[in-house]
Amino acid sequence: xxxxxxxxxxxxxxxxxxxxxxxxxPRRDERFGAPERGFHAERAALxxxxxxxxxxxxxxxxxxxxxxxxxxxxxxxxxxxxxxxxRGRWVLDASGRAGVLARRGLRTRERxxxxxxxxxxxxxxxxxxxxxxxxxxxxxxxxxxxxxxPTSPRTRCVTAMVDPRRTHLARERGLDGMWRAELAKAARLxxxxxxxxxxxxxxxxxxxxxxxxxxxxxxxxxxxxxxxxIDPLSSYGVKKAxxxxxxxxxxxxxxLEDDAMAGPACELYDDREREVYRTYRxxxxxxxxQASAANGHAFWEARLNAARTAGGGIPExxxxxxxxxxxxxxxxxxxxxRAEAFLGSAEARAAYETIRALPSVxxxxxxxxxxxxxxxxxGDRIALEPHLVSERLPAGARYVRxxxxxxxxxxxxxxxxxxxxxxxxxxxxxxxxLPDFLAALALTVGxxxxxxxxxx
Numbered sequence: 001x002x003x004x005x006x007x008x009x010x011x012x013x014x015x016x017x018x019x020x021x022x023x024x025x026p027r028r029d030e031r032f033g034a035p036e037r038g039f040h041a042e043r044a045a046l047x048x049x050x051x052x053x054x055x056x057x058x059x060x061x062x063x064x065x066x067x068x069x070x071x072x073x074x075x076x077x078x079x080x081x082x083x084x085x086x087r088g089r090w091v092l093d094a095s096g097r098a099g100v101l102a103r104r105g106l107r108t109r110e111r112x113x114x115x116x117x118x119x120x121x122x123x124x125x126x127x128x129x130x131x132x133x134x135x136x137x138x139x140x141x142x143x144x145x146x147x148x149x150p151t152s153p154r155t156r157c158v159t160a161m162v163d164p165r166r167t168h169l170a171r172e173r174g175l176d177g178m179w180r181a182e183l184a185k186a187a188r189l190x191x192x193x194x195x196x197x198x199x200x201x202x203x204x205x206x207x208x209x210x211x212x213x214x215x216x217x218x219x220x221x222x223x224x225x226x227x228x229x230i231d232p233l234s235s236y237g238v239k240k241a242x243x244x245x246x247x248x249x250x251x252x253x254x255x256l257e258d259d260a261m262a263g264p265a266c267e268l269y270d271d272r273e274r275e276v277y278r279t280y281r282x283x284x285x286x287x288x289x290q291a292s293a294a295n296g297h298a299f300w301e302a303r304l305n306a307a308r309t310a311g312g313g314i315p316e317x318x319x320x321x322x323x324x325x326x327x328x329x330x331x332x333x334x335x336x337x338r339a340e341a342f343l344g345s346a347e348a349r350a351a352y353e354t355i356r357a358l359p360s361v362x363x364x365x366x367x368x369x370x371x372x373x374x375x376x377x378x379g380d381r382i383a384l385e386p387h388l389v390s391e392r393l394p395a396g397a398r399y400v401r402x403x404x405x406x407x408x409x410x411x412x413x414x415x416x417x418x419x420x421x422x423x424x425x426x427x428x429x430x431x432x433x434l435p436d437f438l439a440a441l442a443l444t445v446g447x448x449x450x451x452x453x454x455x456x
Contacts, residue, residue, distance in 0.1 A: 361454060
């Protein structure tokens, strides 16, 4: 649609990486190369760029006042603003924290923790170069954390994240004074801002976490921050929201074109959004463990306990490294994410070592293998595709690392040499790099899709 070209032309500050001081550890730097480099953008400027692009692609943009009423009926939705009324078969609530529809009984909050963001604008002083141009700065301290992103060559957004019930705040100094007091706690980030000045008043914004009991049903989707909001350890919530919008567009397109697929498409969307929220919470645990151990403060202990509960059932990384943040949301399906996670299991690792050690392999479909239809992204639609299901991987899988597991299960039993299986697979499907193929083959055995019948 021209979105990439629009962003390239908008003049946003390139995102060059992260500089992090976390849990008293030495400074860590992560620098992004050109393929991974994104942008720092103020919301108003980003929305203006997207709005212009939407108009050019034929979308009708109305801004005639706030939404004052919504109602659903057999013919779809009726949306009333302060100036007009509209009808639509589908409504996507992308209203962020406001949650125009989400607040109607769909939003859930994690109890016991609250986050308030103290936001200020900073301008470098005359003759002072801005610190770490293009980089996000992140620092944790005893009862909070702070981060800063550039908004222009000389300006930055500087934010302190606090819990009004647990952070010791200098309330008697007002918002500006509280902001300065928190930055003084983040000493290393604060030193990089010396020689500059605060521009305009400091704002206090709610930044607490929340999820949803349901992210969608036919005719209605909660998109991005309307559906869920993660702890803003860095800026990965923006990527999460954009990935949500990408999938919501495909689900809506599917529902408009095929009524029969609207239900399965919305189920996939709801499952994906729930899983993303749980995964982000689980991935935050190692960083919260580090901060809790370093500070011994209720601010971090409460957050750590909440993250462990919310991310329950999802494996945590063995150790945290780099900047606090999350893997970049991509276009993989939920089944692919689970299959990728299974590659790290003991069963998959043991299967890989066994296959590597054998001079030949004799494989056959496992007795417990089932093939069931599950919704999956297929281009710009959601379609029902066959997935392999077993007791060890009940969620099912079709692809892992772009290897078609169903085709692999069909090809492998006819041959006994791994190189022959590899060649046969590549002739019948999109060719796969050898490491990815071997990982997929190990998964089929480890997950119980194929039985290895070699004699001991």
